[in-house]
Amino acid sequence: NAGVTQTPKFQVLKTGQSMTLQCAQDMNHEYMSWYRQDPGMGLRLIHYSVGAGITDQGEVPNGYNVSRSTTEDFPLRLLSAAPSQTSVYFCASSILRGGIDEQFFGPGTRLTVL
Amino acid sequence: AQSVTQLGSHVSVSEGALVLLRCNYSSSVPPYLFWYVQYPNQGLQLLLKYTSAATLVKGINGFEAEFKKSETSFHLTKPSAHMSDAAEYVCAVTGNTGGFKTIFGAGTRLFVKA
Numbered sequence: 001n002a003g004v005t006q007t008p009k010f011q012v013l014k015t016g017q018s019m020t021l022q023c024a025q026d027m028n029h030e031y032m033s034w035y036r037q038d039p040g041m042g043l044r045l046i047h048y049s050v051g052a053g054i055t056d057q058g059e060v061p062n063g064y065n066v067s068r069s070t071t072e073d074f075p076l077r078l079l080s081a082a083p084s085q086t087s088v089y090f091c092a093s094s095i096l097r098g099g100i101d102e103q104f105f106g107p108g109t110r111l112t113v114l
Numbered sequence: 115a116q117s118v119t120q121l122g123s124h125v126s127v128s129e130g131a132l133v134l135l136r137c138n139y140s141s142s143v144p145p146y147l148f149w150y151v152q153y154p155n156q157g158l159q160l161l162l163k164y165t166s167a168a169t170l171v172k173g174i175n176g177f178e179a180e181f182k183k184s185e186t187s188f189h190l191t192k193p194s195a196h197m198s199d200a201a202e203y204v205c206a207v208t209g210n211t212g213g214f215k216t217i218f219g220a221g222t223r224l225f226v227k228a
Contacts, residue, residue: 004157031214040123042204043158043218050214058215090157099146100208100216101165105157 001026006091006106013081013113021076021109023091031094032074033058033103034066036087043090049074050096081113116141118207120219128227133177133192135222137205140186145207147188149179152202152221161203164188175199200226 007022025032033048045058049068063085065077074093078085088110092103121136139145146165150158162173169181175198179190190203205219 033216035218040220042118042220045215048214056214092157096214100214101146102148102160102163103158103216105159107157108155 003027004091004093004104004106006089006109008109009107010110011112013078013111015081015083015113017081019078019081021078021089021091021111023074023076023106024072025074025091025093025104026072027093027104028071029093029104030071030096031100031103032068033092033094034064034074034076035090035092036060036085037090037108038087046076046089078111083113085111086113087111116145116207116217118205118217118219120205120222122222123220124223124225126225126227127195129197130194133190133195133199133224135190135203135205135224137179137188137190137219138186139188139205139207139217141207147179147181148206148208148216149173149177149188149190150204150206151175152204154201158204161190195224195226197226197228200224 004025034046035043044060047066049055091106094103117140119138148163149161152158162171164181172178177192202221204221208216
């Protein structure tokens with residue numbers, strides 16, 4: 001199993017550009033999520049999904065869109081990049097066992113917005 | 115709302131010394147608690163998790179954590195630090211109410227001196 005994969009590993013954007021961060025998992029997990037990690041702040045939830053066709057907002061959803069057309073894929077779209085979106089982005093997946101069980105994380109995408 | 119507090123953003127120990135990383139949570143219902151480890155330029159990996167089966171939880175690499183409900187704590191310990199333990203350690207809590215969200219602490223960076 002590849003686990004959780006993310007592409008690209010690094011990306012530089014100019015303000016106003018749009019892009020999609022890709023995330024895929026091969027563990028048949030119902031739950032998938034996107035986080036951003038900033039120094040001193042811990043992981044913050046952007047969006048999450050509990051199954052194909054079902055998504056919901058997390059703590060910091062503004063400026064980001066998601067969709068979940070299949071169990072495996074959960075792309076994150078930046079609509080119009082801003083310098084405040086410079087961060088490291090992690091995708092994660094988990095089974096749902098009453099609540100969220102342990103999450104499996106991808107290697108991250110380091111995004112810089114100029 | 116749930117929250118997680120990790121006391122100390124940086125902890126430094128000598129090789130062979132006791133490692134103690136502190137985590138306190140606030141939750142109105144019995145939570146699931148996790149410790150993750152993050153090495154540079156990688157995603158988080160599960161160290162151990164508490165899911166109410168036993169209050170003392172053993173994880174990988176010789177780490178363990180004790181759930182103390184009266185103190186709302188889940189501190190991480192290791193009897194003897196190794197140079198390879200140098201990493202970021204993140205405490206997290208997931209409740210079985212309040213939606214499908216995991217709350218992460220800000221992390222503690224562990225330094226191990228030779």
